[in-house]
Amino acid sequence: xxxxxxxxxxxxxxxxxxxxxxxxxxxxxxxxxxxxxxxxxxxxxxxxxxxxxxxxxxxxxxxxxxxxxxxxxxxxxxxxxxxxxxxxxxxxxxxxxxxxxxxxxxxxxxxxxxxxxxxxxxxxxxxxxxxxxx
Amino acid sequence: xxxxxxxxxxxxxxxxxxxxxxxxxxxxxxxxxxxxxxxxxxxxxxxxxxxxxxxxxxxxxxxxxxxxxxxxxxxxxxxxxxxxxxxxxxxxxxxxxxxxxxxxxxxxxxxxxxxxxxxxxxxxxxxxxxxxxxxxxxxxxxxxxxxxxxxxxxxxxxxxxxxxxxxxxxxxxxxxxxxxxxxxxxxxxxxxxxxxxxxxxxxxxxxxx
Numbered sequence: 341x342x343x344x345x346x347x348x349x350x351x352x353x354x355x356x357x358x359x360x361x362x363x364x365x366x367x368x369x370x371x372x373x374x375x376x377x378x379x380x381x382x383x384x385x386x387x388x389x390x391x392x393x394x395x396x397x398x399x400x401x402x403x404x405x406x407x408x409x410x411x412x413x414x415x416x417x418x419x420x421x422x423x424x425x426x427x428x429x430x431x432x433x434x435x436x437x438x439x440x441x442x443x444x445x446x447x448x449x450x451x452x453x454x455x456x457x458x459x460x461x462x463x464x465x466x467x468x469x470x471x472x473x474x
Numbered sequence: 475x476x477x478x479x480x481x482x483x484x485x486x487x488x489x490x491x492x493x494x495x496x497x498x499x500x501x502x503x504x505x506x507x508x509x510x511x512x513x514x515x516x517x518x519x520x521x522x523x524x525x526x527x528x529x530x531x532x533x534x535x536x537x538x539x540x541x542x543x544x545x546x547x548x549x550x551x552x553x554x555x556x557x558x559x560x561x562x563x564x565x566x567x568x569x570x571x572x573x574x575x576x577x578x579x580x581x582x583x584x585x586x587x588x589x590x591x592x593x594x595x596x597x598x599x600x601x602x603x604x605x606x607x608x609x610x611x612x613x614x615x616x617x618x619x620x621x622x623x624x625x626x627x628x629x630x631x632x633x634x635x636x637x638x639x640x641x642x643x644x645x646x647x648x649x650x651x652x653x654x655x656x657x658x659x660x661x662x663x664x665x666x667x668x669x670x671x672x673x674x675x676x677x678x679x680x681x682x683x
Contacts, residue, residue: 345597346628349590350635371634461624468601468621 341471343430344423346462347444347452353378354389356411360398363389363410374441376450377414386450387416390441420445423452427462430454486545490554491610493537497561498606500530502599504568505664509592512575523572530565534558550681557674564599564667571660574653581643584658587636591629591661598625598668605672609679622672626665633662 352370354363356379363375377387389410397413398405420443421430430442434456444452504526511519537558541551580588605618636658645651 345593348631349587350632370638371631461628464617465597465601465621465624468617469604 341427341462341466342423343421343425343427343444343454344452346427346458346465347423347454348372348458349452351376351443351450351453354410356380356387356409356414358410359406360389360394360403360408360410360413361405364394364405367391373455374453375410376418376443377410377416379411379416385416386418387411387414388418388441388443389414392440415439418443418450420450421454422446427459427466431459434459484545486540486543490537490540490545493533493540494554494558494606495603497530497533497537497558498599498603500526500533501561501564501568502596502603504530504565505592505596505599508568508572508575509589509596511572512592513589517576520572520576523569527565527569530562534562550678553674553678553681557671557678560667560671560674561602564664564671567660567664567667571657571664574657574660578653578657580654580657581639584636584639584643587632587639588658588661591632591636591665594625594629594632595661595664595668598622598665601625602668602671602675605675609675615676615679619672619676622669626669629662629665633658636662 350370350372352366352372352375354366354375354377356377366375367373374388374390377389379385379387393413393415397403398408419433419437419439419441421433423444423446425444433442434440440456442454443450444454504523507519507522507526510516511523538555541554546554601618601621605615605622608615608618640654640658643654645654
């Protein structure tokens, strides 16, 4: 199964200068768990901020949500893979880079994101189709 | 065939099963044509959905007649009929949605998401066929039904995003808004009905044990 079949194509962006509070607002409003971070003055480079980053790096340490900038806690570079990649390749990349979320690219653009749950769902679908997977 | 161990080995059961198979295969074909027509904005192909719906209607009537002429044990007949009616509901909704699609201009973001939903609907139909074949063969349906539910959940998540995008659009007239709303509603409800059809297969499968 190609990663493009199971990915989530809704990608939301946030500026690195925004506060963590704004990131939470956006995640809750859009019902998503990660945002792609755009850093000021850097055209090519993106990062990512996840719900886990916010909980572990800000809320658990009792930092002020309005004072901490997204850029301070975002991870970079973005771990990404081509949209033609197979699910097993994404799983390998997650294991190798220790992330639970891989972004999907088409050329230079980001067109989706695959999370751990998507990999599990895709694996079950392949099994149901009779494909020889785990 | 596993089915034959439970029912009379008559030809009528086999005829019903063959026709149900054709009915679902036709649905797979209709969903594939819909997906391709939506992607390519091909109105001629989109018009073919109506013909397929009529063809499906005729297959449905034949199946129901066969069943009430005596195929299968009476306690199984209601759920078999409900399954067939549910598959037919998908055809009806697909036809309505294809009409709306022909009269709409979809903005870029919504078009991409709609194409993806149409592809997932097609995959769900294929999974419904796989589930039906597994039921006839007497295999376990658990993984297949789960796969159908995964697809449905995925489409449900995408629906929320599309609705958010819809709210941002400027609407020219009541009919423009209604068409757009009906199109999205139809496109994202197809998966709910396929899921219901899958549930009926599971009920039929369970009632045979």
